[in-house]
Structures are given as structure tokens and as C-alpha cells.
Amino acid sequence: MQSSLRSVVVVGGGLAGLSTCSALRAFGFAEELVLLAAEPHLPYDRPPLSKEVLTGALSPAGVELRPEQWYADNRVDVRLGTRAVALRAGEGAVETGDGRVVRADAVVLATGGVPRPLPVPGGELARVLRTRDDAEELRAALAPGARLLVVGGGLIGAEVASSAMSLGCEVTVADPDPLPLAGAVGAVVAAHLHAQHPAAGVRVLEAGVTALERRGAAVHARLSANPVAEEVEADVVLAGIGIVPDDGLASAAGADVGAGVLVGPDMRSSIPEILAVGDVARPRGSRGPLARREHWEAAVRTGEAAAAALLGTPAPAPVQPWFWTDRYGVHVEVAGLVPPEAAPVLRGDPASGSFAVFFLEAGRLAAAVSVDRGPEARASRRLVDAAAAVEPATLADESVDLRKLARATRG
Ligand SMILES: Cc1cc2nc3c(=O)[nH]c(=O)nc-3n(C[C@H](O)[C@H](O)[C@H](O)COP(=O)(O)OP(=O)(O)OC[C@H]3O[C@@H](n4cnc5c(N)ncnc54)[C@H](O)[C@@H]3O)c2cc1C
CATH class of the missing domain: 3.50.50.60 (FAD/NAD(P)-binding domain)
Structure with missing residues (x-):
């Protein structure tokens, strides 16, 4: 020391x-x-x-x-x-x-x-969610039937939309990006996750908010044209833009x-x-x-x-980045960094709701995105940490036990 x-x-x-x-x-x-x-x-x-x-x-x-x-x-x-x-x-x-x-x-x-402030006129009318106090205030505002406009369909925005739906709110998610999170989870999972919103009854607008204005107790939002300019009236606006x-x-x-x-x-x-x-x-x-x-x-x-x-003690062994998100009852884990150019290797059927997507770089596992995959997600993470050399066909084959493969890779 x-x-x-x-x-x-x-x-x-x-x-x-x-x-x-x-x-x-x-x-x-x-x-x-x-x-x-x-x-x-x-x-x-x-x-x-x-x-x-x-x-x-x-x-x-x-x-x-x-x-x-x-x-x-x-x-x-x-x-x-x-x-x-x-x-x-x-x-x-x-x-x-x-x-x-x-x-x-x-x-x-x-x-x-x-939280990044919403950079539009009236942007200060949007709430944010970072602190315990923010969460308590937002919870109090989300009474059943409240109209919530979520600006940004990334991690926090999507989780808030999901939670608000379970509280009986009327939810709209606005994001100009047709596939939020594609950079972090790859296009296949991003499309799957984004489609959860309309399936749960959330209105999705592929547009950015251009202005907010207070009208009585409500907030009036103007959105960019795609294909036509929209206007949304909400009781609560939540900005989740990083x-x-x-x-x-x-x-x-x-x-x-x-x-x-x-x-x-x-x-x-x-x-x-x-x-x-x-x-x-x-x-x-x-x-x-x-x-x-x-x-x-x-x-x-x-x-x-x-x-x-x-x-001056030895640092813990480095591992690959890892995060999770939960929305609409679905648990997602992301291990590693999804390489932008890599072809996805699909394991399982997205239609079943439980599947994983792997990404290899120079024959080695660079990232694994697991959607409701249970304990297998942990094994995928270990394989990513080990940058394991695994054949795409092996990853795609659901009869292969990834937990055994991870144990064998480690040993
Ligand atoms: C709503 C929400 C949901 C999330 N969900 C997930 C998830 O599902 N999965 C996941 O992997 N990650 C998730 N995250 C991200 C994760 O929580 C953060 O990465 C993590 O909290 C970062 O911790 P931190 O200590 O670096 O920063 P923070 O948690 O932001 O803590 C920083 C603290 O420093 C204080 N501070 C700032 N300046 C000063 C100062 N000058 N003097 C004294 N104190 C100061 C701040 O008040 C704050 O309390 C979520 C984050 C949020 C907000």
C-alpha cells in the first residue's frame, strides 16, 4: 500500500x-x-x-x-x-x-x-428522472389516466413508458430515431424492443419535440414533421435524452x-x-x-x-461492459460492445420472446444480447469476457448448452 x-x-x-x-x-x-x-x-x-x-x-x-x-x-x-x-x-x-x-x-x-436538458423552447417544462426525489415526484404525477409524453425512446424513456402503462397512464413515446438503442443492442433486438411499445398500447411517434408550451394544467408539445407535424397534449412530459x-x-x-x-x-x-x-x-x-x-x-x-x-494493489481483472434493462416484463442483458459492422448470429426465435443475438469479430465473441434468456445470459457474458472463439453455427444451435461451453472455455 x-x-x-x-x-x-x-x-x-x-x-x-x-x-x-x-x-x-x-x-x-x-x-x-x-x-x-x-x-x-x-x-x-x-x-x-x-x-x-x-x-x-x-x-x-x-x-x-x-x-x-x-x-x-x-x-x-x-x-x-x-x-x-x-x-x-x-x-x-x-x-x-x-x-x-x-x-x-x-x-x-x-x-x-x-439529465441532458431538452434543448427546445419550453424545454424546462419536461421532467427528468435521475434522482430518488425525481422518481417520487414523477410517481405522484402518474395517476391512472394521466397523459404522459416520453421524449426519447432509449433506456430510461422506454422503462418509464413501460412502468407508466402498468399504472394505467396514456403514453406516447416520441423519438426521431426509428430504431433507438440500435447502436447498443444491434438492429434485431432494437427492433424487437421498440415494437413492444405499440404492442403494449403506447403510441409511438417517429419525431422530435420542437417546442413545449404550458396550457392550463397541461403541456402542449409540438413535434417535427414526419410525415406531418404533430401536436400532443400531455399532463406530464418526461425527457430521457441522456x-x-x-x-x-x-x-x-x-x-x-x-x-x-x-x-x-x-x-x-x-x-x-x-x-x-x-x-x-x-x-x-x-x-x-x-x-x-x-x-x-x-x-x-x-x-x-x-x-x-x-x-498499489493489483486491479481486479478487466471485464467487458455489461448492462441490463427491464421493460414490459422482459429482461434484457447486453455483454460487450456491439461492433457496428458485424453480422448478427441469432439464437432462438424472436417471435417466442426469448432469444439472443451474438456478434463476432475476427472469429471471437465481441458481444451477446440476451432477451429473456434466463441463466443462459450469464454464460453468454462469460463467453464474451473470455473473447471465446466460437463458430456461429454453434452459437445458433439451441441444442448446444452455452453454460457447458462457458465452463469449458474458462477451463
Ligand atoms: C432511472 C435510472 C435507471 C437506470 N437503470 C439502469 C439499468 O437498468 N441498468 C444499468 O446497468 N444501469 C442503469 N442505470 C445507470 C446507473 O444507475 C448509473 O450508471 C450509476 O448510477 C452511475 O453511478 P455514479 O455513482 O457514477 O453516478 P450517480 O449515481 O449519478 O451519482 C453521482 C452522485 O454525485 C453527486 N454529486 C455530483 N456533484 C457533486 C459534488 N460536487 N459534491 C458532492 N456530490 C456531488 C450527485 O448528486 C449524485 O448523487 C440507471 C440510471 C437511472 C438514472
Whole structure:
């Protein structure tokens, strides 16, 4: 362990910040550890916000990641409602909004991102869903019969549409992209998922919102012409058009940023004592910055990698990106990055509702997208992590047990 490290400040009380604290303690760091959390809540899990919390299956308090006692037991000085306002890298300190200065030999930025504002006139009338408080407010607004317009048919937008349908709302999804998520899951699965909306009774408009206007209690939305300009009146408008990484502290401190804090595999920024993890971190690639990995698994793993780097312990073995989404009762898992040019290898029949699509690059498995595939999805993920060399015909053959294949590949 690096003996000179006497204090670490983690900025951001989300999953990545908690993962960093937890890994630091697990790897043996016994010195001062402060977690600055701008929100008033202990770190909580965001994935249920658009799913179980919105449908009412889980209370908002049920999303807490660790009980209060955990912080005391692990000597994590968690400061709720406390925002870091400046990093004084040269002085080894962080300044907080309440005017205090916290000593920090190293700072781990886990500030996540904020929802991208809808860039149209009246865009501020659209709600967003990022925080526990957003979820509680949205849930209260989604009474049975409420008219909901979802702007953006990506991960969050589709999950909100699905949850709102289960609450008895009247839902419209507007997205100018005919195949949202095609880049992340490939065209076959994207088409399958997008078709769930009309099948569930959601109106889908292939158009972008160009303006929002308040009319009494309702919001009036104008949409781009495709084929004709549409107007939609809604009680609630929800924009799910991505996030903007919260990298302001890093850039003000002089670290390299570019749509996220640019980091190496050890999560260090261009200022070595400032690291970044989770949604705010953007990996440097050999040919320029890679896409940010804005998913749950990456938040956990990058926190662990940062802790290992700070303590000089070996980093956990790298794995391929992985995420999941749930909508209309269907569970989807995506392992690896879908190569844009690769031909899809289909396993199972999409019409049955349970199938997978694999993508190979130079004969090796690069990505697997599993739709309601049960435990087989885990095996597919292991094969992707191993970049297994598997024949397309083997992947397509449902009589081949992928779990056995994954075990054999690992061994
Ligand atoms: C509704 C929703 C559903 C999701 N569903 C899935 C899913 O199904 N599958 C999946 O893989 N991923 C999902 N995700 C993504 C996943 O939850 C995120 O990738 C993960 O939460 C990122 O964690 P983070 O800690 O990097 O950032 P965040 O969770 O955004 O946490 C950052 C925290 O830092 C705080 N902060 C910011 N600036 C400061 C400051 N200056 N000082 C102190 N604190 C600060 C913020 O207030 C925030 O609480 C979902 C996300 C959302 C919002």
C-alpha cells in the first residue's frame, strides 16, 4: 500500500462513490476516508427508480445501498447534503459548499451526470428522472389516466413508458430515431424492443419535440414533421435524452476533460491525485477517448479499479461492459460492445420472446444480447469476457448448452 496516503476524499455519494469507499476498506486502507454527497440521501441504487419505484413495487427508501450503520462500521465519514465546490489539487484539499476545507491526499470524483436538458423552447417544462426525489415526484404525477409524453425512446424513456402503462397512464413515446438503442443492442433486438411499445398500447411517434408550451394544467408539445407535424397534449412530459457528465470540478482544477473526465485504466486523470469513476469517467483509448460507460456495473468496477490504483494493489481483472434493462416484463442483458459492422448470429426465435443475438469479430465473441434468456445470459457474458472463439453455427444451435461451453472455455 502507498504509505504516503493519509486521506482520501470521494466526491459524489452514488454507486461509484460507494464502490470506491467499500473497495478502499476491503483492500486495507485504514486512514481517513470522507464521502461528500450533495444529495440528502445515503447512497442509493438508481436502476429501480424507473422500474419498481415508479410502479410502486418498491418504496423509495428501499433503494438504499447500505444501512447507516455500515458507514460507521467502516469509518466512512459520509457528509450528506454537502457539495464539493473546488478541488485544490496542489494543496491536497477539497473545498465544500458550507465553506469548509477537507484534507485530501487523493480525490476520487464520482459525480455522475445530470439529465441532458431538452434543448427546445419550453424545454424546462419536461421532467427528468435521475434522482430518488425525481422518481417520487414523477410517481405522484402518474395517476391512472394521466397523459404522459416520453421524449426519447432509449433506456430510461422506454422503462418509464413501460412502468407508466402498468399504472394505467396514456403514453406516447416520441423519438426521431426509428430504431433507438440500435447502436447498443444491434438492429434485431432494437427492433424487437421498440415494437413492444405499440404492442403494449403506447403510441409511438417517429419525431422530435420542437417546442413545449404550458396550457392550463397541461403541456402542449409540438413535434417535427414526419410525415406531418404533430401536436400532443400531455399532463406530464418526461425527457430521457441522456446525461451530461458532471466534470466541472475536474476541468476547473485543470484536469483534461472532454465530455467526461479523461482517465487511464487506473482511473487517474491527467492530474494523478485526481481520479474519476462511474458515469463521469471517460476512458482514454489508444486512438482517442472512448464512449463513457454509463451503467451500474461500470460504476462498481471503476470504483474498485480506482481503489486498487490508490493503494498499489493489483486491479481486479478487466471485464467487458455489461448492462441490463427491464421493460414490459422482459429482461434484457447486453455483454460487450456491439461492433457496428458485424453480422448478427441469432439464437432462438424472436417471435417466442426469448432469444439472443451474438456478434463476432475476427472469429471471437465481441458481444451477446440476451432477451429473456434466463441463466443462459450469464454464460453468454462469460463467453464474451473470455473473447471465446466460437463458430456461429454453434452459437445458433439451441441444442448446444452455452453454460457447458462457458465452463469449458474458462477451463
Ligand atoms: C432511472 C435510472 C435507471 C437506470 N437503470 C439502469 C439499468 O437498468 N441498468 C444499468 O446497468 N444501469 C442503469 N442505470 C445507470 C446507473 O444507475 C448509473 O450508471 C450509476 O448510477 C452511475 O453511478 P455514479 O455513482 O457514477 O453516478 P450517480 O449515481 O449519478 O451519482 C453521482 C452522485 O454525485 C453527486 N454529486 C455530483 N456533484 C457533486 C459534488 N460536487 N459534491 C458532492 N456530490 C456531488 C450527485 O448528486 C449524485 O448523487 C440507471 C440510471 C437511472 C438514472
